[in-house]
Amino acid sequence: MKKIIFFALIGAFVSNLALYSQKNTSSAQTVVKDSSLIYPESMTEQLSSLLHDWQLDFSSSDTPCKNGNNVFFPDSIYAKRLYSMPSEMELSYNHVVKSYIDMYAGRKRELVSYMLTLGEYYFPMFEEALDKQGLPLELKYLPVIESALNPVAVSRAGATGLWQFMLRTGKGYDLEVNSLVDERRDPYKATQAAVLFLRDLYKIYGDWNLVIAAYNCGPGNVNKAIARSGGKRDYWEIYYYLPSETRGYVPAFIAANYIMNHYVYHQICPASVYSSMSALDTVHVAEQIHFDQIAQSLDIPMGEIRRLNPQFKKDIIPGNHRPYALVLPTNKMFAFIDKKEEILNYKKSTYLTHRINTDQYLTESTTATSGHTANIYYRVRKGDNLSKIAKKNGVTIAQLKSWNRLRSSKIGVGKKLVVKKKKVVPPPTPERQETIVYNRPDSTTTPDSTIISGYLDEQIEKMEESQRHKDDSEQTDLTGSPVTRN
Structure with missing residues (x-):
């Protein structure tokens, strides 16, 4: 009896093994294989460059754990973990997705460690914006593949910021871009714009995989791929009709979801960073101010101000244009409010050299005098007085009276006054050159x-x-x- 049961079990095992083999063979015939896969630019960025752009110093951080070696799992485990994630989006598994998981868990594991820490700051912001519009929260991992969570990232095509907005698209969603400000680099405003863009794309396609593809290559390319496929509207069915740089985009997004949720299984842990990333506050600045004025007055590193306010490209907040939000650590925010006037006036002429008006230079003339000095003149206009002119030129009334031999403070409109004296460097004396002049006898005709x-x-x-x-x-x-x- 025992022998019968034993052989029955063996038969069942062989039968199941054959069925499993048949299923694997069948799935292998339909698996997506792509030898021309192009990785997103963020995945080719050097870690040293990212650390510089992040403006973070991890060298002295206390890490709660240490990264170990990567652990590999069977395909069935990867597929099950993705399928079990509570997601509105279809996070399916295939050969291309596996290649990205292996990349993140393998040669990019140190990058993942840093992004896990950065995510403590960025992901809650992303989730709040997505939840407000009723979009899947899994989309918070889109900037992982778009920019590696680098707010100042710029692609070869010119896409900028965490969400990699092109200039035209960014302006279409009310992101300001000028010489001093680029709100595509503003984590908060760019996130609001990206969520609205994703919402609008979903209204067109009604499928999140197609939405993500369109976010990468534009609706025009996705529409062409749909048309070339005969009208199919499934990402995996139009896969080979998409641009090669977009084919790996959805698989990379799925892999990012996997690694950011299951990094522990691959012995990856977040890199620790100082706590000021969470204790932040915002104030609106309506005056022009330079970052270094804030840094010197409040004893805060320039790198930290830049990290928290990456939208200001030249370290200048042009608050004289319109009010802008300034993000600072909470403990520095109160000091900023208390010392605001002091900060605004700190070396103002050094940091803010843009002059309001240069009309005075067009009405002044300069005459060199003895002693290598020059007089700067100003022609008196209606409404002028000595006090106003002295203040404008940074001199005293007594100096004006002395230079112009004035006995009273009365001045007539149109009078030219000496308002400044400046040193001038005399032009260099040219070296004496020996010249022999050859004189030709006079001639009544001009020779050629x-x-x-x-x-x-x-x-x-x-x-x-x-x-x-x-x-x-x-x-x-x-x-x-x-x-x-x-």
């Missing part, structure tokens, strides 16, 4: 250049021949007059 050249050559040859036979230093020019060198 050929005749003049020939004549001079002939005379020079005669002079050289004569010089060789003379022992003294005297020379004779063409008129017969002696020429003596000084």
Whole structure:
């Protein structure tokens, strides 16, 4: 009886093994294989460059754990973990997705460690914006593949920021871009715009995989792929009709969801960073101010101000244009409010050199005087007085009276006043050059250049021949007059 049961179990095992093999063979025939896969730019970025752009110093951080070695799992485990994630989006598994999981868990595991820490700051912001519009929260991992969570990332095509907005698309969603400000780099505003863009794309396609593909290559390319496939609207069915750089985009997004949720299984842990990433506050600034004015006055590193406010490209907040939000650590925010006037006036002329008006330079004239100084003049206009003119030019009323020999403070419109004296560097004295002038006998006609050249050559040859036979230093020019060198 025991033998019968034993052979029955063996038969069942062989039968199941054959069925499993048949299923694997069947799935292998339909698996997506792509030898022309192009990785997103963020995945080719050097970690050293990212650390510089993140403006974070991890060297002295206390890490709660240490990264181990990657652990590999069977395909069935990867597929099950993705399928079990509570997601509105279809996070399916295939060969291409596996290649990205292996990349994140393998050679990019250190990058993942840093992004897990950065995610503590960015992901809650992303989730809040997505939840407000009723979009899947899994979309918070889109910037992982778009920019590696680098707010100042710029692609080869010019896409900028965490969400990699092109200039035209960014402006279409009210992101300001000018010489000093690029709100595509503003984590908060760019996130709001990206969520609205994703919402609009979903209204077009009604499928999140197609939405993500369109976010990467544009709706036009996705529409072409749909048309070439005969009208199919499934990402995996139009896969080979998409641009090669977009084919790996959805698989990379799925793999990012996997690794950011299951990093522990692959012995990856977050890199620790100082706590000021969460204790932040915002104030609106309506005056022009330079980051270094804030840094020097509040004793806060420039790198930290830049990290929290990456939208200001030149370290200048142009608050005289319109109010802008400034993000600072909470403990520094109160100090900023208390010392605001002091900060605004700290070395203002050094950091903010953009002059309001240069009309005075068009009405002034400069006359050099003895002692290598020059007078700067100003023509008096209606409404001017000595106090106003002195303040404008940074001098005293007494100086104005002395320079202009004024006995009273009364000045007439149109009068030219000396308002400044500045040092001037005298022009260099040109070195003395010895010149021998050859005079040609007068002629009633003007010879052409050929005749003049020939004549001079002939005379020079005669002079050289004569010089060789003379022992003294005297020379004779063409008129017969002696020429003596000084």
